[in-house]
Amino acid sequence: MKKLKFCTFFSSFLLWIHAPESLGQSSEPPISLKGVQGKDVELPCNISPLTPDDEVALVLWYRDDSSTPFYSLDARRGGSPGHGRHSSSDSYATRTYFSTVSKPATLQLATVTKEDKGTYICRVDFKKARTRYSEISLSII
Amino acid sequence: MVLREFKVEVVLHLFLLLPAVSLTTPLRLVMLDVPSPTVVGQEVELTCSFDLNGDILYSVKWYKDDVEFYRYVPNDWPPGQFLPLSGVRVDLSKSKEQSVYIRNVALETAGIYKCEVSTEAPVFDTVSAKKEMKVYVLPTEGPKITGRHLKYRVGDTVTVNCTSAKSKPAATLNWYINDEPVGPEYETIYSTILHDDGLEVSCLSLRFLINHDHFTNGNMRIKCEASIPRVRYTMSDETLVFSDQLQHVSGLRIRENLSKVRDTAAIVATPVRWIHHLLSVLTLVYNCLFFRI
Numbered sequence: 305m306k307k308l309k310f311c312t313f314f315s316s317f318l319l320w321i322h323a324p325e326s327l328g329q330s331s332e333p334p335i336s337l338k339g340v341q342g343k344d345v346e347l348p349c350n351i352s353p354l355t356p357d358d359e360v361a362l363v364l365w366y367r368d369d370s371s372t373p374f375y376s377l378d379a380r381r382g383g384s385p386g387h388g389r390h391s392s393s394d395s396y397a398t399r400t401y402f403s404t405v406s407k408p409a410t411l412q413l414a415t416v417t418k419e420d421k422g423t424y425i426c427r428v429d430f431k432k433a434r435t436r437y438s439e440i441s442l443s444i445i
Numbered sequence: 446m447v448l449r450e451f452k453v454e455v456v457l458h459l460f461l462l463l464p465a466v467s468l469t470t471p472l473r474l475v476m477l478d479v480p481s482p483t484v485v486g487q488e489v490e491l492t493c494s495f496d497l498n499g500d501i502l503y504s505v506k507w508y509k510d511d512v513e514f515y516r517y518v519p520n521d522w523p524p525g526q527f528l529p530l531s532g533v534r535v536d537l538s539k540s541k542e543q544s545v546y547i548r549n550v551a552l553e554t555a556g557i558y559k560c561e562v563s564t565e566a567p568v569f570d571t572v573s574a575k576k577e578m579k580v581y582v583l584p585t586e587g588p589k590i591t592g593r594h595l596k597y598r599v600g601d602t603v604t605v606n607c608t609s610a611k612s613k614p615a616a617t618l619n620w621y622i623n624d625e626p627v628g629p630e631y632e633t634i635y636s637t638i639l640h641d642d643g644l645e646v647s648c649l650s651l652r653f654l655i656n657h658d659h660f661t662n663g664n665m666r667i668k669c670e671a672s673i674p675r676v677r678y679t680m681s682d683e684t685l686v687f688s689d690q691l692q693h694v695s696g697l698r699i700r701e702n703l704s705k706v707r708d709t710a711a712i713v714a715t716p717v718r719w720i721h722h723l724l725s726v727l728t729l730v731y732n733c734l735f736f737r738i
Contacts, residue, residue, distance in 0.1 A: 364571070372568055378566050435516075
């Protein structure tokens, strides 16, 4: 047990060491989430700009290898993500809600089924900063 | 009548095909061209050809190792923007919607490049492709041959080394004797030394016993050639070695007994020395006479 703790400590230390290297990195480390059949899940996506003078332009949610996002938030004209235009593909229209108030922002997926298992990719386009990608691997139990 | 029927059929087919085409061929990434390997100091153009199939373009984004460094967004001003990234110097004046121009390639420029194209709202259809760019560093000077003597005798062992200047990847070295590549019967040892800057030095030794086939007109040319594949880099160093005087003595005798040959050489050399002495004495006598007159 002690050994395990040391390992955890050591690996977090390693992560800390490697952190400066990934300073220019615009992708978040992948996350694994478990959802329960019939319940809701919240998929996190950090949409906060790195600098105060920057703003979110667009948030796109993709699934697996699909080239078309199933959910988009277009804030290019709205000024803030809260006033952006949300749209989702037919199969998700009634089950998804993207909350930009919470930190991190979350995509709420209602009453999940086994078919929802897979990889979810959140792409955030900023007006100034680099595009940020987050990947969530969702499993259903 | 037959012709008329045919015409009708064609028109019908066109009507059936048109909507199908616009539905089944959305945004398409035609080709991603990332030159590789490139050489330090070069200027390169990365091309991402895409077909919008009538859609409106929202963005073209370029990433190196998943970090965005260039974007082309027609609705932004200016449409082409560079996001500073070490090792990637984008020339904005030469970068366009379907290409990005990188100036002064450095070792850090190497990596996986991704081009990502997205169409406008509401669909935001997105396609992307990735390709690796390798960066080479060519040696700043040619290889050098060391360890050779000026003269050799048949039966001597030649041991020489060839060292290349630093490069990436390590240079390939090859030996040639009188323009002929050396065969497996020649003993060669290849090694590389990796330096802190990521560059490598190659060394290739050559060791062989001289026979008189090696000498033509009393000399032998030993050449070391350094090359780097895929970038057509070749440079060489050539050295000339001479056969010792003794090579003129019958080759047969040399092969029979080398020490015997050396004895003969001493004998051969003796009269030469006597003649030399005699000449010196004669010069002295002549000088004396001259001064007296």
